[in-house]
Amino acid sequence: MAEVLVYVDHVDGAVRKPTLELLTLARRVGEPVAVALGNGAADTAATLAEHGAVKVLTADAPEFAEYLVVPKVDALQAAYEAVSPAAVLVPSSAEGKEIAARLAVRIGSGIITDAVDLEAGAEGPVATQSVFAAAFTTRSRVSKGTPVITVKPNSAPVEAAPAAGAVEALSVTFGDAAKGTKIVSRTPRESSGRPELTEAAIVVSGGRGVNGAENFHVIEELADSLGAAVGASRAAVDAGWYPHSNQVGQTGKSVSPQLYIANGISGAIQHRAGMQTSKTIVAVNKDPEAPIFDLVDYGVVGDLFQVVPQLTEEVKARKG
Numbered sequence: 001m002a003e004v005l006v007y008v009d010h011v012d013g014a015v016r017k018p019t020l021e022l023l024t025l026a027r028r029v030g031e032p033v034a035v036a037l038g039n040g041a042a043d044t045a046a047t048l049a050e051h052g053a054v055k056v057l058t059a060d061a062p063e064f065a066e067y068l069v070v071p072k073v074d075a076l077q078a079a080y081e082a083v084s085p086a087a088v089l090v091p092s093s094a095e096g097k098e099i100a101a102r103l104a105v106r107i108g109s110g111i112i113t114d115a116v117d118l119e120a121g122a123e124g125p126v127a128t129q130s131v132f133a134a135a136f137t138t139r140s141r142v143s144k145g146t147p148v149i150t151v152k153p154n155s156a157p158v159e160a161a162p163a164a165g166a167v168e169a170l171s172v173t174f175g176d177a178a179k180g181t182k183i184v185s186r187t188p189r190e191s192s193g194r195p196e197l198t199e200a201a202i203v204v205s206g207g208r209g210v211n212g213a214e215n216f217h218v219i220e221e222l223a224d225s226l227g228a229a230v231g232a233s234r235a236a237v238d239a240g241w242y243p244h245s246n247q248v249g250q251t252g253k254s255v256s257p258q259l260y261i262a263n264g265i266s267g268a269i270q271h272r273a274g275m276q277t278s279k280t281i282v283a284v285n286k287d288p289e290a291p292i293f294d295l296v297d298y299g300v301v302g303d304l305f306q307v308v309p310q311l312t313e314e315v316k317a318r319k320g
Contacts, residue, residue: 001030001031002029002030002031002085002086003030003031003032003033003054003055003083003084003085003086004026004029004030004031004032004033004085004086004087004088004089005033005034005035005076005079005080005083005085005087005088005089006019006022006023006026006032006033006034006035006053006089007019007022007035007076007088007089007090007091007096007099007100008034008035008036008037008041008044008048009091009093009096010036010038010040010041010044011040012039012040012043013039013040013041013042013043013044014040014043014044015044015047015048016091016199017153017158017199018091018092018093018151018153018199019034019048019091020047020051020158021151021153021154021155021156021157021158022089022090022091022151022156023048023051023052023053023161024051024052024156024157024158024159024161025089025117025118025151025155025156026052026087026089027052027161028118028119028120029086029087029118029119029120029125030085030086030087031054031163032052032053032054032163033053033054033055033056033057033079033083033085034048034053034055034056034057035056035057035075035076035079035170036048036056036057036058036059037058037059037060037064037072037075038060038064038065039060039064039065041058041059041060042058042060042167044056044058045058045165045167046165048165049162049163049164049165050160050162050165051158051159051160051161052159052161052162052163053163053165054163054164054165054166055164055165055166055167055168056165056166056167056168057079057082057083057168057169057170058167058168058169058170059075059078059169059170059171059172061172061174063174063178063179065183066182066183067178067179067180067181067182067183068180068181068183069095069098069099069102070102070175070177070178070180070181071172071174071178072099073099073102073103073106074172074173074174074175074178075170075172076088076099076103077103077106077107078170078171078172078173079170080103080107080146082170085146086124086125086146086147087124087125087146087147087148087149088100088103088146088147088148088149089118089149089150089151090148090149090150090151091150091151091153092113092114092115092150092151092152092153093198096150097113097114097150100113100148100149100150101113101148103148104145104148107145107146107148108144108145109142109144109145109146109147109148110142110143110144110145110147110148111142111147111148111149111150112127112129112140112141112142112147112148112149112150113129113149113150114129114130114150114151114152114254115127115128115129115149115150115151115152115155116128116129116130116151116152116155116256116277117155117156118149118151118156121141123141124141124142124147125141125142125147125149126139126140126141127139127140127141127147127149130276130277133250133269133270133272133273134272134273134276134277152254152256152277153198153199153256154199154200154201154255154256154257154258154279155256192230194223194224194228194229194230195227195228195229196229197229197230197231197245197246197248197253197255198253198254198255200228200229200255200257201228201257201258201259202223202226202227202228202229202257202258202259202260202261203223203228203229203230203231203248203255203257203259203260203261203275203278204219204222204223204226204228204229204230204231204261204263205219205230205231205232205233205248205260205261205262205263205265205275206218206219206230206231206232206233206236206241206242206263206264206265206304207232207233207235207236207262207263207264207265207266207271208233208235208236208239208264208265208266209263209264209265209285209286209304210236210241210263210264210304211264212241213240213241213242215305216230216232216236216241216242218263218304218305218308218309218312219263219308221309221312222261222263222308222311222312222315225312225315225316225319226259226315228257228259228261229255229257230242230246231246231247231248231253231255231275232246232247232248233247233248233249233265233271234247234249234251234252234270234271237252248271248274248275249270249271249273249274249275250269250270250271250273250274251270252274253274254273254274254275254277255274255275255278256275256277256278256279257278257279258278258279258280259278259279259280259282260275260278260280260281260282261282261283261284262275262281262282262283262284262285262292262296263283263284263285263304263308264284264285264304265283265285265290265292266285266287266290266291266292267283267290267291267292267293267294267295268291272291272292272295276295280297280298281295281296281297281298282296282297282298282299282300283295283296283298283299283300284299284300284302284304284307284308285299285300285301285304286301286302286303286304287301288301
């Protein structure tokens with residue numbers, strides 16, 4: 001069976017969930033070969049093997065931490081040349097998409113971004129995408145070269161499938177361009193204690209109907225009871241009620257959780273484009289004509305300040 005390269009997103013050896021989802025998808029089209037780079041790369045092997053990686057290629061060098069994405073592209077290209085894979089899968093983060101795009105240009109291949117599903121096809125892997133502000137679903141494949149595909153988080157289940165996970169050192173030669181942009185300082189992001197928005201299995205969002213930053217605690221309390229991330233519509237963000245980093249929508253972040261709860265959000269196309277691929281959508285809005293209700297699996301017509309606290313209390317009660 002052909003091998004499939006999987007780019008590993010990890011933090012000091014702790015593998016992030018989107019990579020484990022990629023391994024599930026990779027097994028549909030070939031044998032996963034993971035590529036782990038940077039500090040702690042070798043520590044990822046056990047987790048990757050547990051989830052189906054037949055081989056783990058590792059490399060660590062100061063360049064991965066000191067410069068932007070080009071050293072990682074150099075390494076992924078080295079892995080590509082060593083393996084000659086049937087496809088290359090990369091998480092659909094901002095960095096992941098830049099790495100994938102640069103690799104595709106270097107190897108003369110087509111690229112598919114933000115796939116939400118992947119399956120084997122007679123002429124290569126077939127990717128499913130949600131396109132044109134989530135108005136259409138397409139199935140497509142790369143017709144030239146080795147497919148480079150980025151996949152949205154929460155697009156596949158995490159499934160254990162123990163494999164050999166043999167660790168091999170990857171030899172990487174960095175080009176002159178690798179040192180073109182140096183990182184001179186870092187400021188750690190303050191942790192809210194909640195999941196990363198784009199990776200969360202549950203997202204609870206608030207919109208114009210929240211009517212002020214001082215009221216967002218209602219949304220946060222429901223999110224915390226569910227172990228969810230907090231999102232916000234563009235209207236709420238533009239009004240200064242919640243940070244821009246939490247915006248869900250066409251000009252914000254695109255999410256695809258198992259459960260999305262929209263509170264006080266009308267459902268304009270800008271917002272829908274960022275959350276329409278969610279598996280189950282629930283909306284609370286006092287306007288029965290709100291466009292969001294055309295999209296939902298479950299809708300509650302009511303005042304969010306009455307509905308959401310009751311829901312929060314019910315969730316807490318059921319959790320015991």
